[in-house]
Amino acid sequence: MINPLLKTTALVAVAAAAAAPAFADKASNTLNVAFTKELENVDSYFNSSREGVVLQRAVWDGLIYRDPETNEYVGNLAESWEWIDDTTLEFKLREGVTFHNGEPFNADDVVYTVNFVADEQNGVKTQRNVNWMESAEKIDDYTVRIHLKDKFPAAIEFLSGPVSMYPNEYYAEAGPSGMGLKPVGTGPYKVTDVTPGQHFVLEKNENYHDSPKGQPEIENIDIRTIPDVNTQMAELFSGSLDLIWQVPADQAEKLATMDQFTVANESTMRVGYLQMDAAGRSGENPFTDKKVREAVNYAINRQELVDALLKGKSREIYTPCFPSQFGCEEDAATTYEYDPEKAKELLAEAGYPDGFSTPFYAYRDRQYAEAIVSYLNAVGIDTDFKMLQYSALRELNMDGEVPISFQTWGSYSINDASAMVSQFFKHGSLDNTRDDQVLEWLDVADSSTDPQERIEYYTKAIERITEEAFWAPMFSYNTNYVFTDEVAYEPTPDEVLRFTDMSWN
Secondary structure, eight states, rough: OOOOOSSSOOOHHHOOOOSSSOOOOOTTTEEEEEEEESOOOSSSGGGHHHHHHHHHHHHHHEEEOOOOTTEEEOOOOOOOOEEEEETTEEEEEESSOOOOSSOOOOOHHHHHHHHHHHOOGGSSSEEEEEEEEEEEEETTTTEEEESSSSSSSTTTHHHHTTTOOHHHHHHHHHHHHHHHHSOOOSSSSSEEETTTTEEEEEEOOOOOSSOOOOOOOEEEEEEEOOOHHHHHHHHHHHTOOSSEEEEEEHHHHHTTTTTTEEEEEEEEEEEEEEEEEETTTTOOOOGGGGGHEEEEHHHHOHHHIIIIIIOOOOOOOOOSOTTSSSSGGGSSSOOOOHHHHHHHHHHHHTTTTTOOEEEEEEEEEEEHHHHHHHHHHHHTTTEEOOOOOOOHHHHHHTTTTTSEEEEEEEEEGGOGGGGGHHHHHHSSOSOOOOOHHHHHHHHHHHHOOOOHHHHHHHHHHHHHHHHHOOEEEEEEEEEEEEEEEEEEEOOTTTTTOGGGGEEEO
């Protein structure tokens, strides 16, 4: 029998929207889009949200581009590159590119950007994206070398994703706060207006270079933060919005029955998991006991969550990474089938025959979080549920103040296990495990230039992480994109809204 908390809610917005809707703002060539979560800073190095990734790919460019369909690496701001040695990459840069403010792009911009973000004191939000770089060196105006701290075979993958190039003169003056308010990149869209956390207006870059991203067809993108999905849907019906995404399955199913909308479902690299404070960073807590962590794993009915809530192209996950990522070996993971009675036995063995109480944190997908909480409650883990903004929960996590939380990670769409397992298990500020053996193995896996050795050591790390039940990985996400029938768009599996791929029908 399906848990009552998994039952879908009534679609108030859909039921109320009986009038014929006004459709996309094709006349003014403006696509109206909703974000659900607040973006704390548009500067792509100082946020770690999916919304930030979307804006990053629209506003800025990297040296390299990975085709989301073929996974082929091609030049973007760089025309070519080569390994000089195991820790040095040399790039020949594209000439004739200008930033949105008119600054010419050249080696000085690459050197400034890399040297700024690689300096830990400058506080880049997701250190894993940049801390493998030591420095950059200018050879001439259009040749630059990036020096790595150690061997890091995933460098090309990272340079095709979260590492964007900034204008050195502007960024030296504006800094992250100024870039957040008046972003300047070389990308297909330039930002004309920012209301922090609420409203972002993009305009086609008429001088965009010959990039593999393609030339934008839609002139303007107007993005508003609307946290409530029912409000988003009401605006979709009224014509105030043309595209919404990350729509829960029950709402998407209703909208799919209506001729005026297209509903596209696509898989993503995002994994939903429970993070537990095995290291005791938050003080004395039950999750330092392996038996309690195992009990949490056995308490969750992953398949029911997938079938009843996520639906679409989601699936059960037992690895602390996404299975398509290089090195994420599924067979290495210990699996925990749903067994609430075993969970209760383990809690009793750990000294909690009557269960215990704990704060429980989440930042998104309240319906999923509440369903997870109901499973924990059923085995005796009583939760004080706390729903926070992502930025607030992240800060608490970094400070080591969270005993257990429902989290998700999309790896910045980087198809390498280092973008997830190494992000959370290498003693960084978000590592609530602090296991020295896992750290040792991941150091080898992240730096080896031998693919088989990388797989061997990621396998070791995954075996230990899952056998010790440091996390409770649960499911992969899918994303429902809903747009009016005047919008043409085919989403990609990496969960990046690409405005350059959108056009009017």
